Amino acid sequence: MSFITNFPLFTIILSLFSGALCMMLSGEAARRYTLTCECALIAMAACVLGYTLSTGQAFTYVMGEFPAPWGNEIRAGVLEAMTAVLFLIVMFCAVLAGRKYLPIDIDESKLNLYYTLINLMTAALMALIWTNDLFTGYVFLEILTLTSCGVLIVREIGRTTLAAVRYMIMNLLGSGLFLLGVVLLYDVSGHLLMVPMRASIASLASDPGNMTVLSMAVGILTIGLAIKSGLFPFHYWMPDTYGWATPTSGAVLSSLVSKAYIFLLVKTYFRAVGIDVVRRMPIGNILLVLGLCGIVFGSVSALRADHINRMVAFSSAAQIGYIYMGIGLGGTVGFTAAIFHIFAHAVTKSALFLTTPRLAAVSDDSLLFKNLQGSGLRDRNAGIFFTAAAFSMIGIPVFAGFASKLMFGTAAVSVGSPLKLILVMVVLAVSSLLNAMYFIRTVIRIFGPAPDTAPRYTGFRPTYNTAMVILTVANILLGLFSQVFADLIGRGLMMFA
């Protein structure tokens, strides 16, 4: 066993330790420490990715030397390592770019506690990605919920508190259902570790009489995670939550937290239940329909928004719909498209949420569309970063968004059901049109003629641009080398089984 096999555990432990350490540091020291720590985490996750690619197989890390089916396990394959690297890069960029707003939104004496929350959130994200045990998944799911509530309420205004309460209510509902689903699965299979559970469920599923119970358990678990990630019709908390949070929190919540739940869902399907058993359940069709509704309703709401952050948040609801559409289509192609869209959306949406406050900064601190006229001219860097991300959301070639839409189309063709193909194609066309309408409208607005277009200095440091360049480059790389990433995701899904 290579030393690298310890790295997945190290990423979790290091983030937990950093969370505790940041409580004792000053705000600035905590920021520097967190950024350094994120770099170390990215390096470790990249090593794991390299290792799994070179050996060509996943590895399981048995904690405390208790072999399955008793102990707790961590598992790392290509897909987990890729997701970890990408999530950590987005996290790093969000912390780097959101710096200016943190001292404004948060009391100076509490600044270090924000980094504590960020580190704990990283630990929870890493644990959700690496874990091989459903109950560990539940515990870190709750830690993720609590920390995401924490990063939301650090901006102490009435609306964030209200948004946090509504966010928590939906999330607690989701956690409760997820827990019930896990308990039911444990009840029928006798295992919490994913691999023994799958073997047990496979033998149960061979008797058609057991399928009702299994469908119910998996269905409850799926609804729980769907509520938590904001699938239609459970998406109404999104605009307030993302729109009023401090920019770093908005970026992290929309691009990482909701995606981690979906990643856990995919992992549960493949590793704990078995994808062949899931295909025999009616869950896929329900997810497909809800996903399609989410795409349309999210896009229409985004079109009607008068506030740029609300528009971007509603567009998140639509993108979650895309991901569930891929899962609902099923098949390796559908899941590959869904996971690729998780990546594409993570780099794009975080870029949007980190750019909008900067556009607001040159528009009298207002995020309302009517005040943003010409803001892209007053701050050209922000205008360019916003436009690049907006093009990716619309699905213009070269950017990641185009590649993922192409993959969804391919997935719909490969399913072989004419009804699904027509539905998906119509919704893809309508949603691309709507996306184009509201994003192009915004781009025209921010570059439109205004009485005052002289560049203004708003006190953003060069590190902001560094973070945004990383996100934009990642976006373009995902778009240009989409086939490479799709192959890697496909290999990762193979390793899941």
Next chain:
Amino acid sequence: MIVNLIANYEEAVAVILFGIGLTTLLFQRNLIKKLIGMNIMDTGTFLFLASMGYIRGRKAPIIVNGVTDPAAYINPVPAGLVLTGIVVSVSVTAIMLSLTVRLYSRYHTLDLDDIYVLSKHQTEDR
């Protein structure tokens, strides 16, 4: 059907409790009542887990009198899960109560719909 329900009355009660909690959490407008609903929902799950984990006639998994036959003991994992779940539930309730206090001190009401209407009139736009 009825016979099955009576035979598994603990699980039936657990599921009913879960349903009561879920609807309370979703449909009550008062924040404190919502929180109580959440706790009932969690309790339902814990009851389910605890009752499934117990096998009548077996002992707690602590070896006494040298009996090492696994058939003499119950599985300790469900009880461990219930404990973990309770800890999670307590911490979540604490956070939610602190949020409720914060909202109450700002808006002087516990009704979520009223709070929403009040917050709309604020001008904290950025």
